[in-house]
Amino acid sequence: MTTTSPPIIDGHNDTLTFIFSDNGGGVSSFIDGTEEGHIDLPRARRGGLAAGFFAVFIRERPTGETPPLPDGPDRSERGHWTFTPPPIEYAWAAEETDRLLADFDVLLSSSPEAVRLIRSTDDLAASLCDDRLGIILHIEGCEMISPDLHELIPLYERGLRSLGPVWSRPNCFGTGIRFGWPSSNDVGPGLTPAGRNLIAACNETGIMVDLSHLNFRGFMDVASISDKPLVATHCGCHAIAESARNLTDDQLGVIADSGGLVGCNFFTGDLRGDGEFGADMPLSRMAEHIEHMVDIMGDAHIALGSDFDGADMCEEMRDVSCLPNLIKLLRDRGWREESLRRLCSDNWLRVLRETWQL
Numbered sequence: 001m002t003t004t005s006p007p008i009i010d011g012h013n014d015t016l017t018f019i020f021s022d023n024g025g026g027v028s029s030f031i032d033g034t035e036e037g038h039i040d041l042p043r044a045r046r047g048g049l050a051a052g053f054f055a056v057f058i059r060e061r062p063t064g065e066t067p068p069l070p071d072g073p074d075r076s077e078r079g080h081w082t083f084t085p086p087p088i089e090y091a092w093a094a095e096e097t098d099r100l101l102a103d104f105d106v107l108l109s110s111s112p113e114a115v116r117l118i119r120s121t122d123d124l125a126a127s128l129c130d131d132r133l134g135i136i137l138h139i140e141g142c143e144m145i146s147p148d149l150h151e152l153i154p155l156y157e158r159g160l161r162s163l164g165p166v167w168s169r170p171n172c173f174g175t176g177i178r179f180g181w182p183s184s185n186d187v188g189p190g191l192t193p194a195g196r197n198l199i200a201a202c203n204e205t206g207i208m209v210d211l212s213h214l215n216f217r218g219f220m221d222v223a224s225i226s227d228k229p230l231v232a233t234h235c236g237c238h239a240i241a242e243s244a245r246n247l248t249d250d251q252l253g254v255i256a257d258s259g260g261l262v263g264c265n266f267f268t269g270d271l272r273g274d275g276e277f278g279a280d281m282p283l284s285r286m287a288e289h290i291e292h293m294v295d296i297m298g299d300a301h302i303a304l305g306s307d308f309d310g311a312d313m314c315e316e317m318r319d320v321s322c323l324p325n326l327i328k329l330l331r332d333r334g335w336r337e338e339s340l341r342r343l344c345s346d347n348w349l350r351v352l353r354e355t356w357q358l
């Protein structure tokens with residue numbers, strides 16, 4: 001790694017779902033590089049990405065009718081819109097998870113010199129020092145887990161170290177905040193009894209719980225149940241942009257009080273503040289969200305959570321190779337090196353050590 005950019009642990013991407021989709025190119029394009037998507041190995045190395053949370057995210061069963069991502073929101077008067085993705089059935093989620101994890105196993109076994117499955121913070125520390133990209137296996141939306149949680153331990157044994165109970169849809173564990181602009185995140189009920197059991201089981205097993213995509217009541221339920229630092233891997237600030245997915249200052253305070261962290265999302269739709277998704281957003285907008293988080297929580301509770309390969313990026317952050325642009329910008333805005341290291345990796349190491357106990 002060069003001194004121009006500290007090695008980065010990134011809180012969220014949808015790269016596995018993308019590369020193992022029909023359009024994605026699979027293992028070889030990831031290892032050798034491609035112009036598609038946001039992350040592949042050559043671009044990750046250029047950008048200083050040392051490790052990241054790679055999500056198993058299940059798209060809707062293709063029907064030819066429903067878009068997989070909210071690129072067609074129902075707009076009403078004055079630009080207000082909401083978008084509620086439909087629920088996903090267990091059988092489809094389980095089938096897709098098996099397929100993605102089988103493909104993921106091929107990636108790991110075919111390229112041991114290039115990638116490393118992160119099972120412990122020692123593994124993570126190693127990826128901060130060498131050229132093997134660290135992959136933290138995460139599940140975004142637990143539709144493949146039954147209310148009795150019998151899938152959880154087998155998934156942990158395969159390497160799962162993090163999960164978000166819900167994506168932006170309801171499931172048997174809780175209610176994800178539907179997309180909306182402008183919108184409060186206090187929409188819908190909190191965790192179900194199975195959802196409460198899931199949080200306790202994650203604490204006990206050593207699986208991090210991700211608050212991203214949970215609605216307000218679910219967020220507060222996790223805060224009351226969990227005895228680990230609270231984490232939202234990819235969110236922005238509601239005080240700056242009134243997206244339903246963003247966290248209020250009160251929520252940021254709850255996370256900081258727990259010793260946890262928030263990974264600042266790069267998704268233009270959550271950062272811009274005008275309800276649009278366009279790439280013509282200055283990178284300084286991202287800095288404003290990060291600096292607001294610092295104002296509310298301090299620099300011990302901030303991180304990065306790109307949402308690469310799952311969301312629209314601005315031109316100056318068009319893929320992972322552009323990460324040094326953000327570091328340079330923050331230096332230009334007066335950030336000290338110690339704060340940058342906390343943002344890039346130190347806070348993750350602290351929180352994951354406490355959460356995984358490994």
Ligand SMILES: [Zn+2]
Pocket residue numbers: 140212213234307310
């Ligand atoms: Zn997400």
